[in-house]
Amino acid sequence: MKIAIAQLNPTIGDINNNAQKILDAAQKAVKENVRLLLTPELSLCGYPPRDLLLYPNFIDSLTLQLQELAQKLPPELAVLVGTVSPNKQATIKGEKPLFNSVALLENGEPKQVFHKWLLPTYDVFDEHRYFEPGKELNFFELEINSNSEKTLKIGVTICEDLWNDEKFWQKRSYQQNPLEELVKIDIDLVVNLSASPYHLHKPKLRTQMLQSSSCHHQVPIIYVNQIGGNDDLIFDGNSFVVNEKGNIVLQANSFREDFKIFHFDSKQRKISLKPINYLPLVEEEELFSALVLGLKDYAQKCRFTKVVLGLSGGIDSALVAAIAAEAMGEKNVLGVLMPSPYSSDHSIKDAQNLVKNLGINHHILPIGDIMETYDHVLNPLFSDTEFGVAEENLQARIRGNLLMSLANKFGYLLLSTGNKSEMAVGYCTLYGDMNGGLAVIADVPKTRVFSLCHWLNRQEEIIPNNILIKPPSAELKPNQMDQDSLPPYEILDAILNLNINHHQSFHEICHAGFDAHIVKKVLKLVTRAEFKRKQSPLVLKVTDKAFGTGWRMPISRGDK
């Protein structure tokens, strides 16, 4: 018996086109005599639909589209489709109004519907906001072929349902464990329909977790993940199959749509595939691919074909330019050099070399004259004051204005180029260099920006070498260097990682061996920069804690 995995890239809310993608996969599957086709979690509406779920009409459209899709699908093919279904007893029982569901479509109709049990409500996940947990055991009996009376018993799980393996995590995260319940009724295999957002090393973590689960329960697991960028979240795909011994026997693409078919030996009730030796991507390739996909899909799903960014001659904008060239095609990328009287000669030259290496377009718009007119207007009020943050920020904001003028005039998507370390400590200008529709590398710490650029240069110089070796500077006043007022980036990033990703306090971080004065200063900067992060563009999430939908901090606080 053949089973197929459709690793799809849906667009949030684009129900018709998402249904068409499922239909296309089904037609491909049926040509190959596939019996069962699997699609990702919420494949009909895309994940995460967020507050679109609060609109009754949106739920009705999903219900209608599911019916229509069932009728269009080849009747002999069983298809698992992710969708949202109404909880009709909600207001009587005092429950949430919806379920996060999977529908089994066969013979022209939804034959069975399964509801997700474990609803993630942490970090970027808000599933308790919308959904009631499922309570019934999720499985179905699949006739192995239409003239046979033999059936397979297939357990259905939805994403988080498999993330409560007490043995693997050494703790329980939910009271229930759907897999344990399914194993008790002697199922032949388990499918998992997922929309599991990417962060660095997560593909490996998922594989290890499901290897542990399948091995422990001696059951094969078919894991189907969404791919594609949806706003701040990137889904890496990386669907795979593990056999009952915990061996990986099939692996789908990373960061691309994919379609895989494999045999299930219905007599022996085993997957007819040999273990493979799957090598995950190296860290930098994984991260770069994620960022490229995140930008590409955000642009495409918002209908942008061209992007613009400021090129300072520094490493951050150089990396974003390289990501943009890969994501959009170099001819669709415009870099703008906006030198001021404080810009060094090498900045302009370095940026021009970058433009040449990448083959992108560029303009040069000097900002000196504009700075002078502002000075002239502000002079009556500022004349008795010293040059300071106001004057520094003004330069960044003039550049931000010019970039937005180009974006507005020619329909570019403006990319902001700040890294995570800057965003953490507030070394960035609101309404200046923070401007943009997407903050491409704002979840990439500065030290990782360096390692990504070195990796990009592994075969030939893409990022000009001078950009890699010169000391980072905002160039907003003469001889300004980042390290004048910040600790070295290795130390800064280590402190930030403990505080932001590991929720450590001042005392814990000092105890880990960092200087108390530095830690105190850094944590104070982090707290005080919250108001800037509140207004930042979407940040592509690539670590386990990004400054995005999963970061919910108060701004007015007593401990500043």
Added chain:
Amino acid sequence: MKIAIAQLNPTIGDINNNAQKILDAAQKAVKENVRLLLTPELSLCGYPPRDLLLYPNFIDSLTLQLQELAQKLPPELAVLVGTVSPNKQATIKGEKPLFNSVALLENGEPKQVFHKWLLPTYDVFDEHRYFEPGKELNFFELEINSNSEKTLKIGVTICEDLWNDEKFWQKRSYQQNPLEELVKIDIDLVVNLSASPYHLHKPKLRTQMLQSSSCHHQVPIIYVNQIGGNDDLIFDGNSFVVNEKGNIVLQANSFREDFKIFHFDSKQRKISLKPINYLPLVEEEELFSALVLGLKDYAQKCRFTKVVLGLSGGIDSALVAAIAAEAMGEKNVLGVLMPSPYSSDHSIKDAQNLVKNLGINHHILPIGDIMETYDHVLNPLFSDTEFGVAEENLQARIRGNLLMSLANKFGYLLLSTGNKSEMAVGYCTLYGDMNGGLAVIADVPKTRVFSLCHWLNRQEEIIPNNILIKPPSAELKPNQMDQDSLPPYEILDAILNLNINHHQSFHEICHAGFDAHIVKKVLKLVTRAEFKRKQSPLVLKVTDKAFGTGWRMPISRGDK
């Protein structure tokens, strides 16, 4: 026996100062021979603490401070304090790590701890993100005085615990109803410690709901609410007491801290107060007071003493200036007039009259020269194009830069002045007039902006009459009027209300009697403006659905 209500204004995370506020109230209470003192939900850390709860050190500090506070409190006084407590069984049972709790402090120690049952996870609430629901019945026996063996049986509920009155709402929102369970064990009275965020008409709704509950269950209820602004949320206070017949017998202040003492007749087991005829504020006064408190507390809790805003001569900035003058004192408000060649004479005159009426400070900074320098720099790229959105936005962004320069230079909090109707349809400029630390009226629809200004002028002219009668215009090109490209505001606001606050779709809104072309256009504008709202300042929430923490919409969508 005397009971006291401390209607407090805590600052999020400011544990020491919040504890001091509780201690001050306790000392006041004990002087009046009060036996039981009530404080709001999470009175020790302030509500909502959001992701501060993810930091173990924060929870430890709360636990420590609670112990210390218990020791400092007068031993003969029983005090209910809102705090967060760790769920020690969490990783074994697969539960959330914390409880939203109330501690009963007496005789120098926490004597009992009660956990909230019903955890709101909708709109601005994320309690399932952090908390495990309580399961045990929450009540305590209070000795009426220290040498008596008579006790009162007091039921403890925390905010949402009382928001599941099936009779009142005509539906169940949660499976459990804590009040029903408490009534079964024959309690003498119920206390409710709340942090219930304000929206228009909510004070009245709360009163009606608890009148219904107390009357139905024949039990008196003491409702204690937090007051104060915490970021986007405003808490109105309005604590009150209802007797067992559903009569209001005591009412605390709106929008101010308050301290109330009353008698509970321990023999008759009744509240010794006569029903009062409480008149709520008129709509406009309620709304204006809320906005003033929201701004005042945001500024104060972020340590700003002065605010700056742009004055266009239009009604929105006029209203924000009036709110600011009330919240900060007129001498701490700076209005900046930034005329362009497209500004009408009356705009400048109207703004100057406003400045005079309010007694605030002002500067005039014409932007014509700066516009020209930008034009000069952009001319090589723009020369073949027509005047359009890029040029319009540039003016708004020049003004935004000037305002931020003043804010940065002199330490002002910049206020953005856009209303909800603009924010909904995107008639506002990102990095321009949207600039600011706080969007004071971005949850106030334009029609309500008018009614607030008329109300302000009820005794004397505060908002110059010409501002009220002239047709709204952004004045970004010659003879531009809002109504050239938008339906009249009465119609626009009605459509927006159905779509945003009532989650109605295109078909439903048309069915309500609106023109299909207009509805289509408006809904398209709403969807397309999502990227602007993503980057907006905090919006003070004053309706049941604001563009803030309770609005979580995808940006890249298929249905634009």
